[in-house]
Each structure stands twice: as C-alpha cells, then as structure tokens.
Amino acid sequence: MQHETRARDTKAEIHRAALELFSVQGYEKTSLREIAEQVGITKASLYYHYSSKQDLLRAIIGTFFDDINRVLELVDTLPWSAETERELLAAYLDVVIKHRDTGPTLLRDIAAVLAAFGDDLDDLIRRSRSFQVWLAGPDPSPRDRVLSAAAVEVIGAALSAGMDPSELSDADLRDHLLDAATAILALRQRHPTTSP
Template sequence: MQHESGARDRARDTKAEIHRAALELFSSRGYEKTSLREIAEQVGITKASLYYHYSSKQDLLQAIIGTFFDDIKSVFAQVGEQPWSPDRERELLAAYLDVVIKHRSTGPTVLRDITAVLAAFDDQLDDLIAQSRAFQLWLAGPDPTPTDRVLAAAAVEVVGAVLSTGLDESDVSDAELKAILLDAAGAVLSRKTN
C-alpha cells in the first residue's frame, strides 16, 4: 500500500512539473511553437512519459487552463446562493479575484494564444460566457441600469488586470495585488446608480 501511495505522489509531482514547464514554455515561446518533446526535456522525462499523463498538447492545455475555468465557475455558482448586498458583492468579487490571482501564471498563455485556448474549450465557451454575464449582472445590483451593467463589466475587467500586468509575485505579492485590485474594482462599482 505504501508503495502505491508513493507512486501516486510522484505522479502528481510529475504532473505539476509538466504544468509548470508547459506554462513557462507556452508563455515565452507560444503554444504553437512549443513541442511536447521540449516540455518533456524541461521536466527531465521522456516524451513517452509525458504521453502517459497527456495524450496531446491540447489535452495538456485543457488540463492547465481547465483548472482555472473550474475555479472561476465555482465562484460564478455562488451568485444564485444569496441575494445581492454590498457586503456580498465585495465577498464574491474578492473570491473571483482570489481565483484570478491563484492562476496568474496562466495569464500570459491565455492572452498570447487565445486561439488555441478557444479551440481547446470550444464546447464549454458558451456556458462560461453565460455564467460570466450572469456574474456581471449580479454585480450590477438589483434593478440595474445600463450604466450599472457597464460598471459591473468594467469591475470584472479591472480584476482581469492580474493576467495582463506581466508582474509576478516577486514584483507584487498576492496580498498587495488583491488589495490594489479589490479597491480599484470597488471604486468602479461604487459609481453604480442603485
């Protein structure tokens, strides 16, 4: 039993190493220009070993970006659980920001290779877009005006700045980044008419 547990731990570590190497290479070289062989070499495994974990480069991209999408969807799912209130608005915006910060290393890959990301998640995009719009509508508050809806969308975009700053934790800590962007998004939302 202990041998099986150790093997599973090593497999999880290998997957994490594969994710890190793939993100680094996808971010610096681009998805299309990165080969599975290069990812395997960076991790220090054979290409056959990499295929044991992922059947294709698109499968690897789905695994990496998919965890980000799953975490975002878990925040979106909270929208229907409680009615809107200023406190609840800030809590959900903070939860959304936590997810984006957690996955900030994924940002350059998403932004650089949006076509590959869209292709990898084509069957899920309509649902993700609908959930994102429902989240924005909820952030707009009860009986929102068109201005409120624009401000809610802008607040979500402020949070998305995490992905496009090019800053990592050595530049700005997660806590600092959260405080800055939560205040900025809150300032945008404070202009709502309701």
C-alpha cells in the same frame, strides 16, 4: 501512496513547464519534446500523463475553468447585498490570482483554447456576463452595468500588465485589486442615473 504523490508532483512540473513555454513561444510552436526536456523526463513519460498537447492544455486551463465556474455559479444562489458583493469579488480574485500564470496562455493562444474547449468557453463567457449583471446590483441601469463590467475588467487588465510577481505578494495584489474593483462599483451610489 508515495507513487501517487510523485505523479502529482510530475504533473505540476509539466504544467509549469508547459505554461512557461506556451507563454514564451506560443502553443503551436511548443513541442511535447521541449516540455519533457524542461521537466527532465522522457517524451514517453510525458505521454504517460497526457496523450497529446491538447490534452495537456485542457488539463492546465481546465483547472482554472473548474475553479472560476465554482465562484460564478454562486451568482445563482446568493442574493445581492454589499457584503455578498465584496465576498464574491474576493472569491473571484482568489481564483484569478491563483491561476494568473494561465492568463498569458489564454490570451496568446485563443485559437488553441477555442479548439480545446469550445462549448466550455462559451459557458464561461455566459457565466461571466451573469456575474457582471449580478455585480451591477438589483434593477441595474445601463450605467450600473457598465460600471460592473469595468470593475471586473480592471482585474484582468491589472493582471495582464506584466508585473513581476516578486514586486507584490498575492495578498497585497488581492487587496489592491479588491479596493480598485469596489471603488468602481461604489460609483453607482455616488452618481445615480436619473430619468429624463
């Protein structure tokens, strides 16, 4: 049992080192040898956990995909209400903040991510769009859909701004982003679209 715990710790260290190197140097320019050296293990030890760099990338980003898909799947089962809207936005934020170190890798090396995930990425994009439509509320107008897309995008924009995590706790960041997203969504009620 203790060996399994050590293996999980080593994997976490590998993930952290890989993300750090991928975000600084890029996926293509980072070698498995560099990742192994940063963790303090041999390249052979790294190969024990991951058979290739793409396998490692899939493991790192795959956990984000799994977590975010669990949240996005709720759209199919939860009826929209103001309460469920805030709950689902909060759950979405929890995942995005938990995986915020993965973001720079996704953005910087989109070609590598596409090669590693392909259909999974297409599915994530489809689910994200369904989430935005759900956030727009029942019978949304085009304006409502734009506002719901803006509410989701403000989260990504704020997280990609390069703020040092030591400047703001995860809890404070979550509260501020939830307030910002719900403020954008509240514009739906203040300025309803009128038909000509």
